[in-house]
Amino acid sequence: MEEEIPQLFGTSGIRGKLGDKINLELALKVGLAVGTFAGKGKIVVGHDPRTSSPMISMVVKAGILQCGKDVLDLGMVPTPVVGYATKCLGAQAGVMITASHNPSPYNGIKLWNPNGMAYRQDQERAIERIVHCESFNRVSWDLLGKSQDISNFVSHYVSDILALVKIKPGIKVVVDCGSGAASNLSPLILRQAGCEVVTLNSQPDGFFPGRNPEPSQKNLGELMRVVKAIGADLGIAHDGDADRMVAVDDEGRMADFDKLLALVSAQRGGMVVTTVDASAAIDRCLMEVDGKVKRTKVGDVHVAERISEVGANFGGEPSGTWIHPEFCMCPDGILSGLRVIELVQEKGPLAKLLDDLPTYPTRRVTVNCQDDDKKSIMQEMEKKLPYLFSDIKDVNPIDGVRLTLSDDSWVLVRPSGTESFIRITLEGKDEKRAHQIHQDSKKLLEDVIKKFEESE
Numbered sequence: 209m210e211e212e213i214p215q216l217f218g219t220s221g222i223r224g225k226l227g228d229k230i231n232l233e234l235a236l237k238v239g240l241a242v243g244t245f246a247g248k249g250k251i252v253v254g255h256d257p258r259t260s261s262p263m264i265s266m267v268v269k270a271g272i273l274q275c276g277k278d279v280l281d282l283g284m285v286p287t288p289v290v291g292y293a294t295k296c297l298g299a300q301a302g303v304m305i306t307a308s309h310n311p312s313p314y315n316g317i318k319l320w321n322p323n324g325m326a327y328r329q330d331q332e333r334a335i336e337r338i339v340h341c342e343s344f345n346r347v348s349w350d351l352l353g354k355s356q357d358i359s360n361f362v363s364h365y366v367s368d369i370l371a372l373v374k375i376k377p378g379i380k381v382v383v384d385c386g387s388g389a390a391s392n393l394s395p396l397i398l399r400q401a402g403c404e405v406v407t408l409n410s411q412p413d414g415f416f417p418g419r420n421p422e423p424s425q426k427n428l429g430e431l432m433r434v435v436k437a438i439g440a441d442l443g444i445a446h447d448g449d450a451d452r453m454v455a456v457d458d459e460g461r462m463a464d465f466d467k468l469l470a471l472v473s474a475q476r477g478g479m480v481v482t483t484v485d486a487s488a489a490i491d492r493c494l495m496e497v498d499g500k501v502k503r504t505k506v507g508d509v510h511v512a513e514r515i516s517e518v519g520a521n522f523g524g525e526p527s528g529t530w531i532h533p534e535f536c537m538c539p540d541g542i543l544s545g546l547r548v549i550e551l552v553q554e555k556g557p558l559a560k561l562l563d564d565l566p567t568y569p570t571r572r573v574t575v576n577c578q579d580d581d582k583k584s585i586m587q588e589m590e591k592k593l594p595y596l597f598s599d600i601k602d603v604n605p606i607d608g609v610r611l612t613l614s615d616d617s618w619v620l621v622r623p624s625g626t627e628s629f630i631r632i633t634l635e636g637k638d639e640k641r642a643h644q645i646h647q648d649s650k651k652l653l654e655d656v657i658k659k660f661e662e663s664e
């Protein structure tokens with residue numbers, strides 16, 4: 209029997225607390241594994257402003273150099289700069305040291321392909337195998353790699369991103385970088401784009417003194433207040449590594465994630481990719497511009513893969529992780545912010561645009577179940593769920609099972625990848641419909657789970 213290899217990568221790279229899952233020994237092994245796995249050529253490395261990031265970066269770089277690969281060192285940059293540099297400089301891989309939206313004690317490592325797309329699961333498994341077996345291709349002293357400082361690449365990123373967007377002067381924007389990796393870059397690009405910019409938490413600081421790096425409603429109170437108080441057109445906030453962006457409207461309210469994604473998708477037009485758990489708001493908005501929605505598994509790498517498969521114009525998850533394939537396959541929170549500004553300039557105030565979209569009642573419920581039973585329970589749910597409804601328009605089994613119903617309502621039953629529960633997510637045309645879908649699907653799921661528990 210084949211030996212079981214411990215899984216290092218989660219949904220977005222290797223992530224954990226420093227001294228616990230993330231430590232220098234692991235960082236060295238990952239550096240050696242990337243140096244072994246990547247093709248012949250250079251490897252781009254960047255890191256966020258966490259206190260442990262420069263240290264982890266040094267060790268990862270040492271591993272790469274020991275495999276005879278050259279390092280292109282960006283220093284402290286947002287994740288999208290690593291993706292873009294990997295693509296533009298013809299590098300064989302990109303490595304970003306970051307724990308994204310997690311608090312200060314955490315860190316992580318995320319890997320990028322030569323086209324700027326995150327490593328796929330099969331590539332992550334290959335890295336895990338090399339780490340586990342310690343099958344590193346170390347080279348002799350005369351073949352070691354060289355490291356080169358390429359922090360000046362940032363100016364190319366700035367000019368290329370500005371060449372892509374069409375923004376007229378006159379927009380007043382408050383940007384809250386959460387003291388994360390975009391603290392210098394996002395305000396600079398917004399100013400160069402002609403915006404009047406007010407900054408919050410825009411000094412890089414690994415202690416994240418102003419707010420938690422997760423750009424959630426509870427962490428963005430100050431941004432919402434300032435946008436309203438100074439009469440700004442909008443607010444923009446990033447997570448710790450700025451692959452994500454969330455917006456605050458001109459009324460000082462946090463923009464609904466799904467509605468904002470829907471508005472920008474319609475603005476991009478054509479074919480758009482999103483995940484199975486995204487609202488039908490995106491389908492409704494795209495229908496008006498003769499666009500098409502393709503749904504894929506939850507996770508930004510799945511969105512990126514699907515964008516390349518179908519040749520989509522745009523793609524994103526409701527979390528604010530958006531991919532702009534005309535620029536790069538790496539999610540880019542800075543470009544996402546600029547796209548929202550373009551939307552406001554073309555279509556009018558953000559609050560009105562959001563309010564004009566209908567709000568469908570949503571529900572999210574979790575039902576506990578044994579991890580070992582998840583697969584069989586989901587097989588049973590795939591069979592039985594469609595019998596609850598007489599008006600099914602579409603069945604999508606790509607990630608759990610998602611049913612689209614005739615009146616635009618939908619329901620998704622999907623197992624958690626990390627915890628012992630199955631989640632039901634749904635949207636109903638009205639409260640009554642949402643309630644009925646909720647009750648019926650929850651009862652079915654509970655009955656199926658009970659049947660498995662009794663048979664054990």
Ligand code: MG
Binds near residue numbers: 447449450452
């Ligand atoms: Mg992030």
